[in-house]
Amino acid sequence: MALLFSAAIITQLTYKAVKFDLQQRRYGQGVQLLGKFFGAEQPLPEFEFLYLKRNNYSQVAESRGSMSTLYNTKYDGFLKLADGTRLHLLQHQLKEVALQHINKIAQELDVPLRDLTEVQH
Structure with a gap:
């Protein structure tokens, strides 16, 4: 039950995100969890x-x-x-x-x- 509850909380705190670094001319698509971005960056x-x-x-x-x-x-x-x-x-x-x-x-x-x-x- 605790595992299911934890998964539900993480799902609610995770959302799709796009990150831009205009100085380095890079961007990434991924997810954001608790303010941390997870995703691969690419040339912009x-x-x-x-x-x-x-x-x-x-x-x-x-x-x-x-x-x-x-x-x-x-x-x-x-x-x-x-x-x-x-x-x-x-x-x-x-x-x-x-x-x-x-x-x-x-x-x-x-x-x-x-x-x-x-x-x-």
């Missing part, structure tokens, strides 16, 4: 652009007697690199908040920002 290509995209997500909730699917929309912010790599930087339920955060990143990196939230597929 030039930045192409940042973009915000609207995505629809579904989640299945099950109980003994029923099953239901919950649908919601989230706004995801990405950075596209010159080598074609796409890095997921942020996600938020409110477009205004996501746009505010990704706009700040665009200004700090001096990278163009594209709002693709109204693009129809």
Whole structure:
């Protein structure tokens, strides 16, 4: 039981992360646990652009007697690199908040920002 509880705590404290070292021109994708980054670093290509995209997500909730699917929309912010790599930087339920955060990143990196939230597929 203690092992299961420990695994549950670690799962809650671990999340996907992207790490940038702009001075050394390196980046890494991995996980962060208690403030420590775990992941392999790679050379950082030039930045192409940042973009915000609207995505629809579904989640299945099950109980003994029923099953239901919950649908919601989230706004995801990405950075596209010159080598074609796409890095997921942020996600938020409110477009205004996501746009505010990704706009700040665009200004700090001096990278163009594209709002693709109204693009129809």
